[in-house]
Amino acid sequence: MKAVRLHAKWDPRSDFKLGNKDIEGKVSWLGSKVWRYPEAKVEELPEPKIKRPSEVLIKVRACGICGSDVHMAQSDENGYILYPGLTGFPAVLGHEFSGEVVEAGPEAINRRNNQPFTPGEPVTAEEMLWCGYCRHCADGYPNHCENLHELGFDVDGAFAEYIVVDAKYLWSLRELEGVYSEEKLFLAGSLVEPSSVAYNAVIERGGGIRPGDNVVVFGGGPIGLAACAILKRAGGARVILSEPSEVRRKMAQELGADVTINPLKEDLVEKVLDYTQGMGAKLYLEATGVPQIIWKDLEALIWKARGINSTVAIVARADVNVPMTPEVFQVKRAQIVGAQGHSGHGTFPRVISLMASGMDMTKIISKKISLDEVPEYLTRLQTDKELVKVTAVNS
Known part of the structure; x- marks a missing residue:
């Protein structure tokens, strides 16, 4: 399948010290301190497969370019990426997305009806992959999970034709049906994550x-x-x-x-x-x-x-x-x-309900593009402030 993947060189700054959550040469919670010379490329990658019974295979229909994507692809005068947070490269970028279920494991439960996901369900996903069992998650603060991973940052994201996500991070977009046309529904769905932030x-x-x-x-x-x-x-x-x-x-x-x-x-x-x-x-x-x-x-x-x-x-x-x-x-x-992140305390379902009741966030989409154009717009968005939200759309 086609995907946009970012590569960078692990080359820590002189004052960087490896943290207890960092993995030498692979992952850091202080991205701008270690990753150098970023380059986003359109590549052919194997289509992801469901590996666990709670996972869902999703056909990506829309994925917006976030400022974080731009800052991961943008470097300072010394070649270091601008994004300061959790990163692990190479990784497929993209986390503001929506799509439709292609296949679901038997334990992939849809919160909409408390039944297993079925093909065709329109969904969006949280990008913060919280563990659910660390102290912060147990206290109700998944945005600060001690074992955090993030779609499009250190786990392959959604600037791709397909993505696999555990059902616990998914939210149905059925509530938007009848309010938005099919294409607009998926555009709105791709804006649930930033609106939840x-x-x-x-x-x-x-x-x-x-x-x-x-x-x-x-x-x-x-x-x-x-x-x-x-x-x-x-x-x-x-x-x-x-x-x-x-x-x-x-x-x-x-x-x-x-x-x-x-x-x-x-x-x-x-x-x-x-x-x-x-x-x-x-x-x-x-x-x-x-x-x-x-x-x-x-x-x-x-x-x-x-x-x-x-x-x-x-x-x-x-x-x-x-x-x-x-x-x-x-x-x-x-x-x-x-304020960090978007998960917990019902942010996603409330934002979806706001969208269903008339909060049309698709007004902020300045341009729709193809996956092939994503690297170009990662660069263009570094300086072009007349573009607000650029969204890659898959038919």
């Missing part, structure tokens, strides 16, 4: 909001846009997006944002305070990946606002140090929380 950040980790609260989202990428849609449906009085790209600002308004601000041309702090009558926001989402740029404005907002008890949720990955003023958070009774 946003849901986890603003609802689970950020604590959500009460109807009538104000929110500010920094960054209009797919996660920030999904956050705007979710927070408006959660009752946000003023959902405000800070984003330089006009294309992304318009998308945010289509998805529910009340106000969009171009921080390169407008005074972000003054605008937010004006729109909120000086109260500021209950929730701030850092979804830019460049906190070193936006942090000054974020702290100024918290400090100058009349409101207290705000939460800053950090969802974008960034291996940078950011100066923080503790006094701001003490006096304003504010807090910072980190």
